[in-house]
Amino acid sequence: QSVLxxxxxxxxxxxxxxxxSCTGSSSNIGADYNVYWYQHLPGTAPKLLIYDNSNRPSGxxxxxxxxxxxxxxxxAITGLQAEDEGDYYCQSYDSSLSGYVFxxxxxxxxx
Amino acid sequence: EVQVLxxxxxLVQPGGSLRLSCAASGFTFSSxxxxxxxxxxxxxxxxxxxxxxxxxxxxxxxxxKGRFTISRENSKxxxxxxxxxxxxxxxxxxxxxxMAGSTxxxxxxxxxxxxxxxxxxx
Numbered sequence: 001q002s003v004l005x006x007x008x009x010x011x012x013x014x015x016x017x018x019x020x021s022c023t024g025s026s027s028n029i030g031a032d033y034n035v036y037w038y039q040h041l042p043g044t045a046p047k048l049l050i051y052d053n054s055n056r057p058s059g060x061x062x063x064x065x066x067x068x069x070x071x072x073x074x075x076a077i078t079g080l081q082a083e084d085e086g087d088y089y090c091q092s093y094d095s096s097l098s099g100y101v102f103x104x105x106x107x108x109x110x111x
Numbered sequence: 112e113v114q115v116l117x118x119x120x121x122l123v124q125p126g127g128s129l130r131l132s133c134a135a136s137g138f139t140f141s142s143x144x145x146x147x148x149x150x151x152x153x154x155x156x157x158x159x160x161x162x163x164x165x166x167x168x169x170x171x172x173x174x175x176k177g178r179f180t181i182s183r184e185n186s187k188x189x190x191x192x193x194x195x196x197x198x199x200x201x202x203x204x205x206x207x208x209x210m211a212g213s214t215x216x217x218x219x220x221x222x223x224x225x226x227x228x229x230x231x232x233x
Binding site for chain 1: 161171206208221222
């Protein structure tokens with residue numbers, strides 16, 4: 001069972017902005033561990049989108065941005081494009097579990 | 112270019128064993144921690160296990176502790192996952208991932224393979 005909670009789905013029209021929340025607790029995000037975001041498109045390997053809460057690896061468009069506050073984090077996608085359809089996961093470290101934890105996952109649909 | 116390629120997935124009966132392999136290229140393999148992450152059908156991603164670059168330190172999710180063993184052969188740029196006492200709930204696509212980050216608690220998965228399917232069923 002995932003310890004990081006995300007909304008099951010979000011949707012938006014092309015060009016719109018959507019946000020995905022990731023809610024944790026005092027043993028993970030709230031313990032000041034960093035948050036990471038991954039994109040998993042159908043039939044492909046997962047891809048790192050955001051590291052250390054708000055940094056983008058080279059090659060990731062600046063349409064993707066991340067933030068963190070307290071026990072939660074969020075991923076924003078601006079200028080939504082059809083190619084953004086897929087599943088998105090947050091990830092952090094949990095001190096109670098002594099391991100890495102993923103969010104429940106959010107399916108992004110472009111209307 | 113960093114590449115990781117998993118192999119070894121198969122259909123196995125409950126209680127059986129299987130060994131997965133992950134061939135890595137494009138980076139200095141021994142310098143990086145490596146992990147296995149799985150995704151059961153219709154479910155999300157679940158971290159399984161991590162091994163440090165030198166191979167001396169390992170960690171496991173509670174769901175596989177005592178049944179799975181992660182190892183690596185740095186001379187062959189290969190990561191392994193030995194899975195014993197397999198259960199139906201271990202059915203999943205198993206991804207190999209290269210780790211990055213400055214400390215263990217800030218490590219993350221910065222390169223992934225497409226995965227290999229393990230099906231546990233009678």
